[in-house]
Amino acid sequence: MSTRPHNARETTGSQQLSALLGTPTPRRPTPAQWMQARGWKPFAFQRAVWRALREGRSGLLHATTGTGKTYAVWLGALAHWAHRPCGPARPAQGPGARTVAPPLTVLWITPMRALAADSLRALAAPLPDLAPEWTAGLRSGDTASAERARQDRRLPTLLVSTPESVSLLLARADAKQRLASVRLVVVDEWHELLGNKRGVQVQLALARLSGWNPALCVWGLSATLGNLQEALETLLPAPPEGAPAQPAPALVQGRVEKALDVQVLLPARIERFAWAGHMGLSMLARVVEQIDGAGSSLVFTNTRSQAERWYQALLDARPDWAGTLALHHGSLDAGVRAWVEAGLKAGSLRAVVCTSSLDLGVDFLPVEQVLQIGSAKGVARLLQRAGRSGHAPGRRSRITLVATHSLELLEAAALRLALQQGDIEARQSPREPLDVLVQHLVTVALGGGFAPDRLLAEVRRTRAFAHLPDSAWQWALDFVRQGGASLANYPDFQRVVPDDEGIWRVPDLRLARRHRSNVGTIVSDASMQVQYLKGARLGSVEESFLSRLKPGDVFMFAGRLLELVRIEQMTAWVRRAPSGAAALPRWNGGRLPISDTLGQAMLQELQCAAQGVLDSPEMRCLQPLLALQAEWSALPTPELLVAETLRSREGWHLFLYPFAGRLVHQGLAGLLAWRASRQLANTFSIAVNDYGLELLSARAIDWAALLPGLLVAGPSEALAQELLDSLNATEMAKRRFREIARISGLIFQSHPGEKRSSRQIQASASLYYDVFARYDPHNLLLAQARAELLSQELDAARLAQTLHAMRARSLRLCALARPTPFALPLMVERFRERLSTESLGDRLARMVAELEAAADGVQAALPPARRVRKRAAPAGEAS
Numbered sequence: 001m002s003t004r005p006h007n008a009r010e011t012t013g014s015q016q017l018s019a020l021l022g023t024p025t026p027r028r029p030t031p032a033q034w035m036q037a038r039g040w041k042p043f044a045f046q047r048a049v050w051r052a053l054r055e056g057r058s059g060l061l062h063a064t065t066g067t068g069k070t071y072a073v074w075l076g077a078l079a080h081w082a083h084r085p086c087g088p089a090r091p092a093q094g095p096g097a098r099t100v101a102p103p104l105t106v107l108w109i110t111p112m113r114a115l116a117a118d119s120l121r122a123l124a125a126p127l128p129d130l131a132p133e134w135t136a137g138l139r140s141g142d143t144a145s146a147e148r149a150r151q152d153r154r155l156p157t158l159l160v161s162t163p164e165s166v167s168l169l170l171a172r173a174d175a176k177q178r179l180a181s182v183r184l185v186v187v188d189e190w191h192e193l194l195g196n197k198r199g200v201q202v203q204l205a206l207a208r209l210s211g212w213n214p215a216l217c218v219w220g221l222s223a224t225l226g227n228l229q230e231a232l233e234t235l236l237p238a239p240p241e242g243a244p245a246q247p248a249p250a251l252v253q254g255r256v257e258k259a260l261d262v263q264v265l266l267p268a269r270i271e272r273f274a275w276a277g278h279m280g281l282s283m284l285a286r287v288v289e290q291i292d293g294a295g296s297s298l299v300f301t302n303t304r305s306q307a308e309r310w311y312q313a314l315l316d317a318r319p320d321w322a323g324t325l326a327l328h329h330g331s332l333d334a335g336v337r338a339w340v341e342a343g344l345k346a347g348s349l350r351a352v353v354c355t356s357s358l359d360l361g362v363d364f365l366p367v368e369q370v371l372q373i374g375s376a377k378g379v380a381r382l383l384q385r386a387g388r389s390g391h392a393p394g395r396r397s398r399i400t401l402v403a404t405h406s407l408e409l410l411e412a413a414a415l416r417l418a419l420q421q422g423d424i425e426a427r428q429s430p431r432e433p434l435d436v437l438v439q440h441l442v443t444v445a446l447g448g449g450f451a452p453d454r455l456l457a458e459v460r461r462t463r464a465f466a467h468l469p470d471s472a473w474q475w476a477l478d479f480v481r482q483g484g485a486s487l488a489n490y491p492d493f494q495r496v497v498p499d500d501e502g503i504w505r506v507p508d509l510r511l512a513r514r515h516r517s518n519v520g521t522i523v524s525d526a527s528m529q530v531q532y533l534k535g536a537r538l539g540s541v542e543e544s545f546l547s548r549l550k551p552g553d554v555f556m557f558a559g560r561l562l563e564l565v566r567i568e569q570m571t572a573w574v575r576r577a578p579s580g581a582a583a584l585p586r587w588n589g590g591r592l593p594i595s596d597t598l599g600q601a602m603l604q605e606l607q608c609a610a611q612g613v614l615d616s617p618e619m620r621c622l623q624p625l626l627a628l629q630a631e632w633s634a635l636p637t638p639e640l641l642v643a644e645t646l647r648s649r650e651g652w653h654l655f656l657y658p659f660a661g662r663l664v665h666q667g668l669a670g671l672l673a674w675r676a677s678r679q680l681a682n683t684f685s686i687a688v689n690d691y692g693l694e695l696l697s698a699r700a701i702d703w704a705a706l707l708p709g710l711l712v713a714g715p716s717e718a719l720a721q722e723l724l725d726s727l728n729a730t731e732m733a734k735r736r737f738r739e740i741a742r743i744s745g746l747i748f749q750s751h752p753g754e755k756r757s758s759r760q761i762q763a764s765a766s767l768y769y770d771v772f773a774r775y776d777p778h779n780l781l782l783a784q785a786r787a788e789l790l791s792q793e794l795d796a797a798r799l800a801q802t803l804h805a806m807r808a809r810s811l812r813l814c815a816l817a818r819p820t821p822f823a824l825p826l827m828v829e830r831f832r833e834r835l836s837t838e839s840l841g842d843r844l845a846r847m848v849a850e851l852e853a854a855a856d857g858v859q860a861a862l863p864p865a866r867r868v869r870k871r872a873a874p875a876g877e878a879s
Helices: 014-021 031-036 044-054 069-081 113-124 145-153 163-170 175-179 190-194 197-212 228-235 280-292 304-317 334-346 379-386 408-421 434-446 452-459 470-482 509-517 596-610 617-621 623-632 662-679 703-710 716-726 729-744 758-775 780-793 796-808 824-832 837-861
Strands: 059-063 106-109 136-139 158-161 184-187 217-222 250-254 260-265 297-300 325-328 351-354 369-373 397-402 527-532 537-542 554-557 560-568 571-576 640-648 651-656 684-688 693-697 810-815
Touching: 031 044, 031 069, 044 059, 044 069, 044 250, 059 069, 059 228, 069 113, 069 184, 069 217, 069 250, 106 163, 113 136, 113 158, 113 334, 136 145, 158 163, 163 175, 163 197, 163 434, 175 197, 184 197, 190 197, 190 217, 190 228, 197 228, 197 434, 197 452, 217 228, 228 250, 260 280, 260 379, 260 408, 280 297, 280 304, 280 369, 280 397, 304 325, 304 351, 304 554, 325 334, 334 351, 369 379, 379 397, 379 408, 397 408, 408 596, 408 617, 434 452, 434 470, 434 509, 434 729, 434 780, 452 470, 470 780, 537 554, 596 617, 596 623, 617 623, 640 703, 662 684, 662 693, 662 703, 662 716, 662 796, 684 824, 693 824, 703 810, 716 729, 716 780, 716 796, 729 758, 729 780, 758 780, 780 796, 824 837
Parallel strands: 059 217, 059 250, 106 158, 106 184, 136 158, 184 217, 260 397, 297 351, 297 369, 325 351, 369 397, 527 571, 640 810
Antiparallel strands: 527 537, 554 560, 560 571, 640 651, 651 693, 684 693
C-alpha cells in the first residue's frame, strides 16, 4: 500500500523552471505550527525529540501510551530531512514529466502487521503540508503482489515495515543501492522486540544499515519498559571503526499525566475453593452489561481459543449485536482483520474480542473501554492494553479486569499495587543466538555478498553479538558453507561459498528462493488455510489440530461453526454447520506465566492480608478464601515461605508457594523431586501453576528434615546441569531445537510452491538432532538448544533467584488434614492431565462439597468473633 500526498502533483512549465532554478517555494509550517493548526499543543518531550533530531542524535523515547510518541519523532524527521540533500524530489525532465519523489529516507519498523497499517495512516497525514513531494508505503506479509512490484521498481520515501520484511530487503542483490539513502530508522514498540530473536534480527539490520550510512539516526519508541538505559544501548549499534564521532544518544522520557482507571468486576459470590478457569463464562452477564454501557469496547483474551469462545458466547447472549460485534486475532484472514480495524476506527463496532493482535500502538480513538478476560499476567501488558482506550492526549484510559478464578482477584489487586509503585518489567536481549546469525549470514550473502572479516566487525557492533568468540564465528561460516562437519557431503547445505575475490555469495538460485521464503524468527506449528467450498478464505489454523478431525466434524473458527469437508494440499475446505457442540482450535503459546514483578506484588498483598489489612475491594472480596487459608495453613509473604504436607489415597503430597510463575515452578518441581529421589528412591507426580507447585510421591517423605537442604541454588553451572538431569531434557531440547533448525535454515516451513506439515518438520528436526548428537556432538546449535531450554522454558536465572529468595525466607511447614484453598488448584492441574472433562467435573464437585462442609464445620466450632462470613458482592459492584 503506497500513498502520495494529494497536493504532490505533476509539475510542468514554470513549475519545472522554478524547481530547476531554485525559486523559493511557499514556506512550510513547522511541526509546532502544524500541530497548533489542529488544536494541539506540543508536549515538552515532543520538543525535546525535535531538538535531538536537529542535532543529529539517535535515542529512545519512553512516554505514556496515547500521548503522541509517533508525531514526536515523525514531525521532527520531516522538519530535519525534508529539505536536506537526501530529501528533495528531483525536478521533472521534459514536458509533462512527473516529479520523482525522494529516495527511501525513513524506515519505520513495527512488530505487527495491524500496527504497520495503522502507523502508515498516521504518518501520511502530515505529508501534504510538511513534505508534499514525499511518498509513503507499507511492506509486510499482507502487502499485495502488485504493490510489491511497484516498490521493487522504486521504494517510497517513507517505508513502514516489519523486521521480517526488512530482512527480505537486505537479501536483495541491490540492497545497498536501495537502502543506503536511509537517514532515519524508527523502531516502534521497541519493548515488544527487545527481549526476543526478532529484536536481534533488528539489531543486525541496524548494524548493516549504519555501516552503509555511519550518520544514520536510530530512534526507539516505547511506553512500557523498566530498564530504559539498557534498552537504549541495545537498540543502537556501536559506531563503525574509524567513523566520525556521533552526538551522544538521547533518552527522552515523556512524563505526561494521563488518567488510568483500573476496575475489577467482582463475582456475586466468592468461591473459597477455586481453580484456573472455574468461573470462566459465569461472568458473561456482567461483561455484557459492561459492553452495553459503553460506546465501543475491546475485549482482550490471552489466547485465540479463548477469544473464539468468548466471541461466540457474547453473540449467543446478544444476537442483536450481530454485525457490531467482531473477532480479531492473528490467524484470521488479512481482509477480515482489516475490516475489523476499519470498523473500530469508524466507531461502527460495539465491541471486538481480540488477542495480542491489537495490543500495540494501534490508534482506535472511538474505543472507550478495555476489558481483560483473565489476568494480564504482567504490569507492562496491562498498561499496553489499557492504553488502547482513550488513545489520545488528555483522554482517560479505562480497563476492567474480569477474573476467571478467585485467585485472579489477588493478581488484580497486585497489578494495581505495582502500578502505584511504578514497577514495570525489564526486558533483556538474547545473547549470541547462532541460529539468527546463521540466517543473517545467508541474507547478507544474497544481499550483495560479504567479506568475513568486515562482516564480523559489523556483527560485533550489536549488543547481542558484542562478545561473539572467534571460534563461534568460524563455526557459523563453516555451517553456512557446508552444514558443519556432519553435513558436508550434502549439496543443500552448501548455501554460501566464497567467489574468486573472497566475497561470500549464494550461487544456487533454488537455495536462494528457499531462504527468502523462510526468512524470519517467528516459528509456529505448521498451519492450514481454512476456506469455504465456494467462498472466502477465513484464515489459518494449526495443522496439528485439524489433522485430528475427520470429515463431518464440527469446529469453531472465525466466530462461525464450521463442518470439515476435506483436507487437501494444506487447505481445510469447510461449510457452515448447524448449531451444536464444536471443538475449539488449538494454538501454541497460550499459557503466559506471571511476571516476577507481579509475583512480588502478590506476596506484598498477602502480607497485608496476614496483618489484617484488606485495603482494596478485591482483597476484601477474597477475605473468606484468605481467612480459610490462614486458618488451615498460612499465607505466604515476602518473609514467609509456606509449605504444606498432606496424606491422601493418592500418596504423600507436598505443596509449596514461591509465587514465581509456572515456568520457574516447573523447573523447581523437577529439581526438588530429583534431589529428593537421590536421597531416597521414590516416584513423583508434578503439578504447577503460577502460585506454587505440588509433588505427589508414592512413598512417605520427612519433608521437615529434607526440604531445607533441597532449597540450595549452588553454582550456576551445577544448577543448570541439575535442571537438565532432573527433567526429560533430551525431549525438551529436541522441541527447542526444532525452532533453532527452522531459523538457521536446516529445515524449512515452506518452499516456493509447497508447505510442509508439522509432522514432517518435527521428524526432520529430530533426525538432525540425533545426527548431530551422534556425529557432531560439539555442534553449537545443540548447545544453543540446551541454553534456550534453560533460559526460556525453565527460566534458570529466575529459578536461581527464587531459590536464593526462598532460602532467605522463614519456612513454615503445615501438616494438613485436607487440601487448602491454595492447594486445590494444584491438584486440579494434575487431575486435568488424566481425567476427561466430565470425570473431572464430577470429582471436583464431590471434593468441593466435602471441603466446604469441612470448612463450615470448623467455622461453627470457632468462637463467633473468629468466624468468617462468606462474602457476597452487591450486584453490579466493581472496584
